[in-house]
Amino acid sequence: MTAACDPFGVWLQQAGIREQRLTPEQRGLLRAAFAFRQSQGGDYYANRLLGHFLLHCHSGLKVAQIARLVGCSRQTASGQQGLSAKEAIRQARHRMDGRPYGKLLPRFAGPLAEYVFAHPQATRGDLIDFIDDTFGVHVSRIALYHFLKKYGLDQVPGSAAVPASVPPADSPLPVRLPPGGVPELPAGRPVPSPSPPFSPRGRSTPAPSSCCRRR
Numbered sequence: 001m002t003a004a005c006d007p008f009g010v011w012l013q014q015a016g017i018r019e020q021r022l023t024p025e026q027r028g029l030l031r032a033a034f035a036f037r038q039s040q041g042g043d044y045y046a047n048r049l050l051g052h053f054l055l056h057c058h059s060g061l062k063v064a065q066i067a068r069l070v071g072c073s074r075q076t077a078s079g080q081q082g083l084s085a086k087e088a089i090r091q092a093r094h095r096m097d098g099r100p101y102g103k104l105l106p107r108f109a110g111p112l113a114e115y116v117f118a119h120p121q122a123t124r125g126d127l128i129d130f131i132d133d134t135f136g137v138h139v140s141r142i143a144l145y146h147f148l149k150k151y152g153l154d155q156v157p158g159s160a161a162v163p164a165s166v167p168p169a170d171s172p173l174p175v176r177l178p179p180g181g182v183p184e185l186p187a188g189r190p191v192p193s194p195s196p197p198f199s200p201r202g203r204s205t206p207a208p209s210s211c212c213r214r215r
Contacts (some may be wrong), residue, residue, distance in 0.1 A: 008034050015068035017061075028058055035067070047071055048080075048092045055081050056156055086129075104131070104139055104147045116153050 051070035068078035
């Protein structure tokens with residue numbers, strides 16, 4: 001009867017939580033969470049922020065209990081458990097806008113390529129944050145993968161660092177002669193085409209032949 005008259009007790013009962021089994025720390029935490037819920041309302045933003053806090057504050061509550069407290073499914077709460085605060089707020093914003101993800105436009109390729117070359121060790125998450133901060137568009141990892149592959153940027157982080165042993169493109173190729181007498185070129189450089197046999201570059205007869213008379 002007491003629980004039925006107490007809104008906090010009703011809230012716990014709806015989530016399948018027995019107040020008698022809570023520790024003093026958990027009871028105080030849920031009292032504060034209930035006060036937040038009462039002041040902010042039960043809309044999507046308030047529930048999302050409250051759920052993110054309860055999932056990451058090491059309260060000792062089960063994921064299913066937290067999901068029932070904020071009014072979402074256990075699968076949704078489990079997916080939110082691995083998100084950062086920034087990702088949770090961004091996902092909530094796009095959810096309320098009616099579009100979970102944005103679209104990568106061709107004009108993003110130039111700034112994205114510049115960022116990739118300047119940060120060869122950047123992860124996919126770093127690239128997603130860069131796109132979001134620069135263009136205000138949140139994209140999925142799959143869309144980012146196809147976009148990088150389309151513009152040839154998927155291999156840049158692994159090949160951005162040029163080995164010191166490879167000379168610049170405008171420098172002459174060093175040729176090493178092994179004991180066999182066959183020249184070896186550095187790996188990765190094109191082999192020059194040899195000149196045809198018996199075809200010197202200059203003229204073999206600088207003057208007209210004596211057998212040819214001028215008319």
